[in-house]
Amino acid sequence: MKKPVFRVLLFALLAACPILLHGQEIAIDSQNGTPIEEKLIYNHQNSFNIGIHSQGFGLGFKIGKIKNIYTTSNWETEFFTLNSLKEVRLLSGYASTLARPFVYGKLNTVFGFRFGYGQEKRIYGKPYWGGIELRWIYEGGVSLALQKPYYYYVLVYKGNPDIEYSEVIEERTFDDQSQWLDIVGKAPITKGFNEIRLSPGIHVKGGLSFDIGTSRTRYQAINFGVVAECYPMGVSIIDSQRDRRFFLTFFLSYNWGSRFNK
Numbered sequence: 001m002k003k004p005v006f007r008v009l010l011f012a013l014l015a016a017c018p019i020l021l022h023g024q025e026i027a028i029d030s031q032n033g034t035p036i037e038e039k040l041i042y043n044h045q046n047s048f049n050i051g052i053h054s055q056g057f058g059l060g061f062k063i064g065k066i067k068n069i070y071t072t073s074n075w076e077t078e079f080f081t082l083n084s085l086k087e088v089r090l091l092s093g094y095a096s097t098l099a100r101p102f103v104y105g106k107l108n109t110v111f112g113f114r115f116g117y118g119q120e121k122r123i124y125g126k127p128y129w130g131g132i133e134l135r136w137i138y139e140g141g142v143s144l145a146l147q148k149p150y151y152y153y154v155l156v157y158k159g160n161p162d163i164e165y166s167e168v169i170e171e172r173t174f175d176d177q178s179q180w181l182d183i184v185g186k187a188p189i190t191k192g193f194n195e196i197r198l199s200p201g202i203h204v205k206g207g208l209s210f211d212i213g214t215s216r217t218r219y220q221a222i223n224f225g226v227v228a229e230c231y232p233m234g235v236s237i238i239d240s241q242r243d244r245r246f247f248l249t250f251f252l253s254y255n256w257g258s259r260f261n262k
Helices: 002-032
Strands: 044-053 056-066 071-082 108-124 133-149 151-160 163-173 180-186 197-211 218-235 244-260
Touching: 044 071, 044 218, 056 108, 056 244, 071 133, 108 197, 133 218, 163 180
Parallel strands: none
Antiparallel strands: 044 056, 044 244, 056 071, 071 108, 108 133, 133 197, 151 163, 151 180, 197 218, 218 244
């Protein structure tokens, strides 16, 4: 009589084990307060970035594929501006509403786009209590610089042998200095968009990434490094550096985004 009772009790105990263990797991999860999404491993990472560099500023977007805990591959699109280190802003002495600050000798306002592929390689991972993860980043791809002519408001001499001469204000570029008397100010930035010239090139980028995020689902990082670019057709920003082909800039950017599975 005791044997059947013992068998029933043993069967009931074995059947209850998974339930007890599951209840214990839930209790542990509830105790440390860690959401289940923080324990998952994700395979995609998309992010935005905004930053400054030694000759302008930039902003971009990355589509990332997390291959493993050590490597993430990225496709990046970036918009950037490019100024000359020799630019000096001046202000004319004319009492006019057109007397805006200008850069003497500037030929073009330059901005552009970069399209590249790169990777992030983990150097040092975060401790279990949190902290900062250090990664090495590198990228290569194509660049496209857009050169928009830089216009000035200038005082121009209008002379005629039969009548008295006159002085008028016109919009001129630095290369068109015929009958210039003086610069009044900078013309509107919209002037010259229909005269944009394209200059394709290539670039490589390298640097370090400091992942400062506190959540697995949210990506936050501060990146800094260097970008080397070459434009075979040249880029002209200022008169003293026409058709410059090589640029080396240092950047600092803030990156934010999300990690997810799909």
